[in-house]
Every structure is written in C-alpha cells, then in structure tokens.
Amino acid sequence: xxxRNRRGSTRAKAAxxxxxxxxxxxxxxxGVAANHGGGSDGSSLAAQNAAFARSFHQTxxxxxxxxxxxxxxxxxxxxxxxxxxxxxxxxxxxxxxAHHASFAAQRGVVVYASPQFLLVKSANGSLHIWWLTGKxxxxxxxxxxxxxxxxxxxxxxxxxxxxxxxMNSAANVMAGxxxxxxxxxxxxxxKTYTVNSGGSVFTIKTSHWTSTVTEPGTxxxxxxxxxxGMxxxxxxMSxxxxxxMSxxATPTMTATQPxxxxxxxxxxxxMVLVVGQREHGKLVAELVLFVPTxxxxxxxxxxxxxxxxxxxATSSAxxxxxxxxxATPTMxxxxxxTSNTLHFSGKGS
Numbered sequence: 454x455x456x457r458n459r460r461g462s463t464r465a466k467a468a469x470x471x472x473x474x475x476x477x478x479x480x481x482x483x484g485v486a487a488n489h490g491g492g493s494d495g496s497s498l499a500a501q502n503a504a505f506a507r508s509f510h511q512t513x514x515x516x517x518x519x520x521x522x523x524x525x526x527x528x529x530x531x532x533x534x535x536x537x538x539x540x541x542x543x544x545x546x547x548x549x550x551a552h553h554a555s556f557a558a559q560r561g562v563v564v565y566a567s568p569q570f571l572l573v574k575s576a577n578g579s580l581h582i583w584w585l586t587g588k589x590x591x592x593x594x595x596x597x598x599x600x601x602x603x604x605x606x607x608x609x610x611x612x613x614x615x616x617x618x619x620m621n622s623a624a625n626v627m628a629g630x631x632x633x634x635x636x637x638x639x640x641x642x643x644k645t646y647t648v649n650s651g652g653s654v655f656t657i658k659t660s661h662w663t664s665t666v667t668e669p670g671t672x673x674x675x676x677x678x679x680x681x682g683m684x685x686x687x688x689x690m691s692x693x694x695x696x697x698m699s700x701x702a703t704p705t706m707t708a709t710q711p712x713x714x715x716x717x718x719x720x721x722x723x724m725v726l727v728v729g730q731r732e733h734g735k736l737v738a739e740l741v742l743f744v745p746t747x748x749x750x751x752x753x754x755x756x757x758x759x760x761x762x763x764x765x766a767t768s769s770a771x772x773x774x775x776x777x778x779x780a781t782p783t784m785x786x787x788x789x790x791t792s793n794t795l796h797f798s799g800k801g802s
Contacts (some may be wrong), residue, residue, distance in 0.1 A: 501698070503616035506598040509608045513539045516551050519558055519728055523739055526590060531599060534742070537726065538602035540757035544626065547732065555731040559583070560606055562628045562637050563723045563743075564646060565657045565664050566716045571738065572648065572657055573727060574637065576629035583727045583738040591717040591741045601662040604726045604742040620724075620744070627724040638722025638746055640712065664721065665709045669706035723748050 513521075518540035522533040561575035569705040570584045594600025601611035601623070610622035621631060628634035636644070643660045656667045712721055719725065723746055729739040 499616050499618075502598045502614040505537075506602050506615055507608050509538045509599075509602050511539055511541050511606075511608075513541065515540055515543060515547060515558070516549055516556070519549075519556050520551060523556075523728060526740060530592070533740075534594070534597070534599045534603040537742075538599055538608075538730070540603075540606070542606050544606060545577045546579045546581060556582075556729070557731055557736055558728045559727065560726050561724075562606070562625055562634055563719055563721050563725055564637050564659065565666065566717055566719050566721055566723075567666065567710070570650075571716075571719065571725070571727065571741070572646065572655075573725060574628075574646075576625075576627060578629075578635075580646055580648050581736055582648050582655060583729065583736050583741075584650075584714075585738055589717075589729075589738045589741060591719060591743070592703055593718055593745060594742045597743045600742055601744070604724065604744060606726070623724060623744070634722060634724075650736070659712060659721070662712060663709050664712050664714070665707060667705055667707045669705050686781040694728070717741075718745060719743050720745065 505718050513536060518536045521536045525536070526533045543558060544560060546557070546559040546561075548555060550556075559573050559575060559579070559581055561573045561579070564573055564574050564580070565572040568585065570582050572580065572582050592600070594604050598611060598615055601614055602608050605611055605623045605626050607622065607626050610620075610626050613622045615618045624631045624634045628637070630736075636642075638658075640659045640661055643658060646657045646659075648655050648657070653668055658665045658667075714720060719741065723743045725741055726742040727736075727738050727741050729737045731737070
C-alpha cells in the first residue's frame with residue numbers, strides 16, 4: 454500500500470474536456486490533458502500514471518469494498534478510493550444488505566443535478582435518484598489515477614485516460630457509448646424520465662435548454678362529512694341535509710433550471726460513482742466520485758432570459774360544498790347556520 458501511495462503522489466493533474474462535433478455524424482471525444490509543469494516529462498509522467506492505474510487487481514468483494522470505503526473515508530481518502538478501485542467489477546447498479554442495513558453503489562452518468570438529489574443513469578439504462586445530504590462527500594477525481602479506477606471500475610479505461618488523454622473507453626463503460634453520454638450532457642431532443650424514490654414518483658424532463666422535475670402528491674383531508682352549523686331539528690321541523698363536501702387536490706412541486714446547472718461541481722453529463730445506503734426507501738448518497746465534462750467547439754447552452762431556476766409549487770384543488778336542506782316546519786323559526794369554506798420540500802434513493 455505504501456508503494457502505491459508513493460507512486461500515486463506522482464500522478465498527473467488533469468482537466469477533462471469533451472469536444473462536441475456537430476453534424477456529419479462525427480463522434481464526440483472526451484480527453485484528459487496531462488499537466489506538463491514542474492519540469493516533468495509529460496509523456497513519462499502519463500506513462501507512470503497509466504502503469505499505476507493498470508496495477509490494480511480487482512479482488513475485493515463488493516460488500517467489503519463499499520463498507521470499507523465508507524467507514525474509512527474520513528481517515529484516508531486515498532485508502533478508501535483504493536478499496537473501491539480494487540472492488541470486483543460492478544458496471545451499473547448494485548445493492549446488498551449487511552449489518553442490518555442496505556448498501557448500494559451505482560456507476561453511470563448524471564442526467565439531472567439539483568441541490569436535493571442526483572438522477573443517475575447507468576450504461577444498461579438503470580435509473581436511480583440519489584439524495585444528497587450535508588454529509589455527502591463529493592470529489593472530483595479527474596487528476597487521480599486511483600480515483601479514475603475507482604470511479605470507472607476499469608483499470609484499462611483509467612490507464613487510457615492517463616496515457617493518451619482520451620476518456621472514450623470510460624464513456625463506453627459509464628454511459629454505454631459516447632452518443633449516450635452527450636445526449637445527457639447536451640440534450641438535442643427532449644427526454645422524459647419517470648423514477649420512483651421512497652414511494653414518490655418523480656418526472657424529470659430534459660431538453661437542450663432546461664431541465665424540469667415534477668413530483669406529484671396528494672392533499673388531505675378529503676372531507677365528506679356534514680358541515681358544521683346545520684340547523685337543529687325538532688319534531689315539528691324536518692331537515693334532510695344532503696351535504697356533499699369534497700376536496701380533491703393534486704399538488705405538485707415543479708422546478709425548472711438550466712440544463713447546465715452545477716451542484717457541488719457536478720452537472721448533467723458528468724460520469725459518477727455513487728455509494729451510499731437505502732434509508733426509508735430512498736437511496737442516500739454518502740460518497741460521489743465524479744469527472745466533470747465540458748463541451749467545447751460549440752456554444753454552451755444557456756437558459757432563455759425569461760427562464761427562472763427558482764422552484765415553484767403549483768397545486769390544483771377543487772372543493773365543491775353543496776349542502777342542501779329541505780324543511781317543512783309547522784312553525785316559522787329562523788334557522789341560523791354557518792358554512793365553513795373549507796406546500797413541498799424534497800438530497801439524497
């Protein structure tokens with residue numbers, strides 16, 4: 454382990470960029486540019502990092518790797534990432550139970566990033582919402598050979614990025630191909646995703662300009678009882694009230710934001726490994742390792758001036774109290790009565 458740490462200290466710093474070539478069916482390219490500063494031979498340094506990335510032997514079973522990384526994160530980030538780098542290959546989403554808790558991990562690409570949660574899509578199409586908390590650790594690993602292996606689960610893909618500057622292999626592993634990744638980074642067509650998290654169904658719609666999330670819900674109470682203040686009856690006065698008060702509502706929380714919104718450095722189109730636990734049906738992220746991708750060669754999508762990223766709560770409620778009384782009194786009392794006229798927050802699956 455010490456030998457790896459010494460070698461890891463020489464790893465190149467990197468900046469990740471995606472070149473989006475539009476038209477003509479040209480493929481996009483994602484690359485990592487090695488830092489040639491400090492008097493170091495850039496090609497030699499890249500070769501050292503590539504060799505270091507290849508040196509990982511994926512022999513740790515998933516429960517030991519995930520729990521070991523989460524338990525040891527505060528003590529040593531590098532050791533925790535090493536455990537994830539040596540975890541047996543896990544390409545998409547996995548979940549297991551241990552010590553009376555449910556743990557999960559997912560490799561994929563961010564479809565939607567908000568301060569509350571990340572929507573992640575794996576190469577096989579698996580979609581999961583990961584809730585974020587104040588304790589979620591979010592780490593950019595683009596400059597770490599150990600981190601790249603941990604994030605991708607592929608020593609060869611990490612080695613390619615360190616040696617040649619290309620992240621194409623990583624895109625294949627994480628997204629199922631370059632075109633799939635770029636559709637999430639800079640959507641050219643509108644996509645709608647429906648995901649259940651903890652019993653709530655979320656609808657996320659992404660387009661070239663904006664992303665919108667909607668969570669439907671229910672409103673209570675829904676009374677169907679007699680309204681208060683009905684006149685009292687007497688033997689000489691009959692009343693047959695037929696109240697039909699109903700409240701039917703479907704409040705929703707809808708938030709719209711630019712598709713380029715960044716949360717803790719993470720944005721749509723970024724490759725991620727998310728590790729955490731399932732609590733009350735929701736996946737709660739404890740550790741997020743990511744590589745940011747940025748588009749070059751084309752104008753970065755920006756929101757129209759009239760678009761606001763401020764969440765707005767909308768509700769549609771109908772209440773139709775129709776209380777009727779029919780009375781045939783033999784005396785003429787003057788009955789009196791009163792008629793009673795009869796929000797949302799959502800980090801972390």
